[in-house]
Amino acid sequence: MSELEDVMKTFGEFGADKGILVNRDIAHLVASGHRILSMRAVEGLEVRAEETVTGIAASVRVLEGIIIKNPVHLCFGILHKKGIQEIKMNVQLERGAFASFIAHCIFPRAEKVRHIMDAVVEIGESAEMRYSEVHYHGLYGGIEVIPKADVKVGKNGRYLTDFSLLSGRVGKLGIDYTVWVGENAVAELTARVFGHGNDSIKIKEKVVLEGNNSRGLIKTRIAIEDNATAEVTGITEGNAGGARGHVDCLEIVKDSAVARAIPIVKVSHPLAKVTHEAAIGSVDKRQLETLMAHGLTPEEAVDVIVRGVLK
């Protein structure tokens, strides 16, 4: 079996659609370890990628006014037990462009694996980018995931992201995102993570509302059990008139897990407004009892609540 076949077979096992590789209307980039196994551009979307010593460097550009109909699939992973994969990504959406990306990050057998993502994203005026990153990890927890992103959203632009790590062990996660939001632009960042064993989750997301009437939302949903730890820092700065930001963090804690939430809000313009809410604790008692009164056992009830929150 070729490496590509192996990668795609593993994707298939995790519910991803293997058909994306053969479909000519779908742009994609598949990289396993330090190797680029497959890539395709579509009209109006350029992909350039090269292998580096520790991983790959790629740049994606969506040309002015182009609407990319089908989501662009990015498949990254290391199938071996050990390894490093460092991905440098440069994404640029020109004025008025639209593209949605789905990144599948697959590390099924990781015992000692490092996955580093360093992304620089530029969203032009009135352009919109959606980015969803889904992680599938194995059961060993020997993985370190370090995603870093610096995102600029231009006037009237939109940036919507969703990071999820719900399958397998988290290992060590260290998200560090910063988003600069321009005039009338919108940034919405969602992260959903379920930690077990001695997983360590660190999420730092920063939204700087620098344009008039810009909007920002940082939403974090964490569930941790066993001895896992989570620290969520949500930072929003409102620096322009009419800017509105909100930081919303919910962490459900079971067993001996420990969670921290650090919302930092800063406003430097009298007409900007930033709010935050953080709730950390075990499963809400009233929710639990409501479900139990509907006939679920306490375990089933906790499961339904946690799955709901992470959905």
Add this chain to the structure above:
Amino acid sequence: MPLLEIKDITYRVKEKEIFSGLSLAVESGRVHAILGKNGTGKSTLAYLVMGCESYIPTSGEILFEGKVINELKVHERAKLGIALAWQEPVRFEGISVRDYLTLKSKEIDPSIYLEMVGLYPELYLDRMLDKSLSGGERKRIELASIVALEPKLAVLDEPDSGIDMLSIQDIMNVIDALKKNGTSVLLISHREEIAKVADKASLICNGKIMCSGNPKNVAQYYKSRKCEVCIGEECVYV
């Protein structure tokens, strides 16, 4: 034998004694209304019957079908056939109305129950049971979920609160549907027209059942405003 029998219970939170020797029985297949001023302990009674955490009588017994259930947990009581529609139902993230109505049995058709409470299934089944629902909508869904459970005993804590005046008939429908299924109802309500559909009514005052009997008479007594001037001492009007 009554379906639910509450025998001489006392219950206190912190320093406050909420019930001091309250007794009450709900007969099988009957609707029993509970009246009482704000803060008299109606919701507390509902939680004691459902077995919510820390709601265990200090003394006295709660019997269901003749068995003492004081020590049983909420889900154990649910398995026996007790259900509770909360006065203020909680919200859930990521749980749809459809999920909620089919929690226990995936086979049932949730649409029927939504229609019964006056909600269009096509508009509501895929809505989330979160903050985006209005208070009245959430309340109706709670009632629908109770009917769907087909319990032996349904405790309805102010089913009409938050429901607009024109929709009281929907609440009547729910009580009717429960009755048709043979469900007994412990019906907590302030509204006279609702209490009137009951077979029997009891008035809670000062930690006890003050009087019981024909709903009309009990409501009349309650309305005579004697309760309003009560200073918490032994009632001299009975």
